[in-house]
Amino acid sequence: MKKQQTNIKPLDWKSKLHEIIYEADTKEGKLFDIILIITIVISIILVMLESVSSIDQKYHNFLNISEWIITILFTLEYIARIVCIKKPSSYIFSFYGIIDLLATIPKYLSLIFIGTHALIALRALRLLRVFRILKLARYMGASINLITALKASRIKIMVFLFAILVLTIILGTVMYLIEGPENGFTSIPYSMYWSIVTLTTVGYGDISPNTPFGQFIASIVMILGYGIIAVPTGIVTSEMTKANSSNQSNTQHCPNCAADVHLNDATFCHKCGKKL
Numbered sequence: 416m417k418k419q420q421t422n423i424k425p426l427d428w429k430s431k432l433h434e435i436i437y438e439a440d441t442k443e444g445k446l447f448d449i450i451l452i453i454t455i456v457i458s459i460i461l462v463m464l465e466s467v468s469s470i471d472q473k474y475h476n477f478l479n480i481s482e483w484i485i486t487i488l489f490t491l492e493y494i495a496r497i498v499c500i501k502k503p504s505s506y507i508f509s510f511y512g513i514i515d516l517l518a519t520i521p522k523y524l525s526l527i528f529i530g531t532h533a534l535i536a537l538r539a540l541r542l543l544r545v546f547r548i549l550k551l552a553r554y555m556g557a558s559i560n561l562i563t564a565l566k567a568s569r570i571k572i573m574v575f576l577f578a579i580l581v582l583t584i585i586l587g588t589v590m591y592l593i594e595g596p597e598n599g600f601t602s603i604p605y606s607m608y609w610s611i612v613t614l615t616t617v618g619y620g621d622i623s624p625n626t627p628f629g630q631f632i633a634s635i636v637m638i639l640g641y642g643i644i645a646v647p648t649g650i651v652t653s654e655m656t657k658a659n660s661s662n663q664s665n666t667q668h669c670p671n672c673a674a675d676v677h678l679n680d681a682t683f684c685h686k687c688g689k690k691l
Contacts, residue, residue, distance in 0.1 A: 429498065429499045430499075430670065432495060432498070432499040433499040433500065433668075433670045435447050436492070436495055436496055436499060437496075437499075437500075437668035437670070438667070438668060440667075451492065451550075452551065454485060454488060454489075455547050455548070455550050455551055456551075457481075457485065458482070458485045458489075458518075458547050459547055459548055461478055461481055461482055461485070462547075464478060465478050465482075482522060483522065486519060486522040486523070489515070489518060489519045489547075490519055492515070493515050493516065493519055496512075496515070499670070500670055500671075500673055501670060501671045501672075502671060502672055502673065505672050505673040506673050509673060511550070514546050514547075514549045514550055515550065517546040518546045518547040518549075518550060561651075561655065563654070564651050564652075564654035564655040564657075565651060565654075567654040567657070568650045568651050568653075568654045571650045572647055572650060572651075575646055575647060575650070579614070579643065582610075582614070583607050583610045583611050583614065584603075584607060586606075586607075586610035586614070586632075586636060587603050587604070587606035587607030587608075587609065587610045588603055588606070589632065590606045590609060590610065590624065590629060590632065590633075591603050591606040593624070593626060593628055593629045593632070594606075594624050594625065594626060594629045598624065598625045598626065598629070599622045599623070599625075600622065600624075605622070608622075609622050609623075610636065613633055613636045613637060613640065614636055614639065614640045614643065615640060615644070616637060616640045616641065616644070618637075667681060667691050669684040669686065669687060669689060669691060670689075670691075671684065671687050671689040672684060672686050672687040672689070674686035674687065
């Protein structure tokens with residue numbers, strides 16, 4: 416009897432590259448993520464060191480060469496992410512796609528903006544490299560649940576912020592009427608600034624009530640602030656609990672539309688329906 420041959424179609428190079436870059440469940444994928452995380456951390460340290468004048472003057476050439484090496488590596492990564500996905504625009508115009516671009520282009524733009532008149536603009540472009548720190552969120556498993564929780568609770572948080580805005584307007588108006596310009600509350604907007612600072616328990620002390628009734632209201636606002644701070648925390652925590660129990664902890668990434676956050680047992684993409 417002839418043995419049945421199982422025809423397993425080998426992955427083409429694009430699929431293999433996609434699995435390494437976008438997935439973290441394979442040995443190669445984990446190694447790629449570790450190397451990229453180390454590179455991002457090193458690049459952030461270089462940006463910080465470069466901002467120190469004494470260090471930059473002494474090690475300018477070393478920092479510059481290191482920055483070019485890291486920029487080239489990020490460029491290759493950016494191109495690879497575009498090449499191995501069927502719809503490049505889904506990555507290019509995504510949040511992480513824009514962050515990857517912002518983290519890569521400043522060094523190239525520094526070649527264009529050369530000259531004493533462009534030094535101010537050049538400094539601003541160099542600061543864009545700090546966006547690399549946002550790339551780290553992609554490689555933290557808990558960030559998926561946090562992003563999901565923030566998206567799910569955005570309406571509740573917006574309603575909460577609107578309620579806080581109304582409260583600060585009322586408190587600012589009341590304090591303006593009670594204290595008045597003679598005690599530093601020169602206008603309703605400036606009084607609103609005081610109510611925000613007091614409500615958040617920051618307390619800069621640049622403006623404070625002097626009348627007994629104003630101090631009484633300020634005491635109530637301070638106590639109220641402690642309770643208000645806990646509200647958005649509770650909203651996000653509740654949504655994170657739901658996200659943790661929804662079985663969405665894998666790193667499956669759709670090679671067609673770049674969608675993520677799939678169920679562990681998912682076979683097809685929840686967005687485009689293509690096989691994962």
